Amino acid sequence: MEEDDGLFDTFGVEKMQKVKPSYHIKPIFNWLKEIGLEEVYELMCEAGYDDVKTMVNQMLGPLPITDDDLKDSGITKPGHRLRIILKLEQDAGIVPKLKLKKNVETGGFLQCCLLANNATRNLAYNSLIDWLENLGLGSFYTLFIQSGFDNYESxxxxxxxxxxxxxxxxxxxxxxxxxxxxxxxxxxxxKDLEKYYNPMNSVNISFDEPKSVACESCFVF
Structure with missing residues (x-):
């Protein structure tokens, strides 16, 4: 089961370092944080999925990481597994990414062509419940949360x-x-996609350092 052990908050690494000063945070933490899934960090590490470059390379091989692999690793929510697989496929260059339109303001320390919790931070809705209630469908909020779609960005x-x-x-x-x-x-x-994103474009992925994965349109501050 995925449980909140209290080590993570909006400050991510900072909180974990405060609680466990000697705890070594692996680069996969920041990679997961890009898609809002730092909560599964320990599950990924325990399953041996702790190196981003190795995982991306595996996606290009005969035995790519699958939904079942992640489920066996203890990641119980289907929405979480889907987001991880999609991010791996995008970083491996298997599928193209969409780019935000130039007139869409982004926020956060990382601005990228498509990163949940960053590229969509300042879009129309601040929360999933707001978005659903705007549609008159607030009663479905719990179903989205339980299935792993924790926010509008996801x-x-x-x-x-x-x-x-x-x-x-x-x-x-x-x-x-x-x-x-x-x-x-x-x-x-x-409708939201048409408003915020350009048509599908393929982008090249580069590994400047083993700890970082970025597309050609990323800017790290």
Missing amino acids: LVFVMASSRPLNSKYLEEIVGIKSKDARSKILKRLE
């Missing part, structure tokens, strides 16, 4: 990928049985 991240959410996924994985609700959610997400 929905945008998946929709802007090679495996966008569809009606079947919302029904079978998220648990939304109402066809009208599923349709309303997907239509709004598609």
Whole structure:
């Protein structure tokens, strides 16, 4: 089970270092933080997934990391597993990424073509519950949380990928049985993508240091 052990907050590494000064934080922590999943850091490390470059290279080999592999590692929420696989595929150059339109303001210490919790930080909605309530669908908030879509950014991240959410996924994985609700959610997400992102573009991935993974349009401050 994925549990909040109290080591992580919005300050991420800083809090863990304060609690465990001698604890060595591996680069995979920052990689997970880019997609808002630092909470699964210890599960990934315990399963041997602690080196970003090795993981990305594995995606290009005959035995890529799969959803089942992550599930066996203790990552129980399907939305979390999906975001990890998508990020690995993008970093491996297997699938292209979408780029934010130039007139969309980004925030955070990392500004990138597509990083949940950063590229979408200052978009229309501050929280998932706000977004759902704007659609009149606030009652589905718990279902999204339980399935691993913890925030609005995570929905945008998946929709802007090679495996966008569809009606079947919302029904079978998220648990939304109402066809009208599923349709309303997907239509709004598609509209949001058109507003915030340029058409699909392929970008090159480079490893400047073993600890960092970045695309050609990233700027680290």
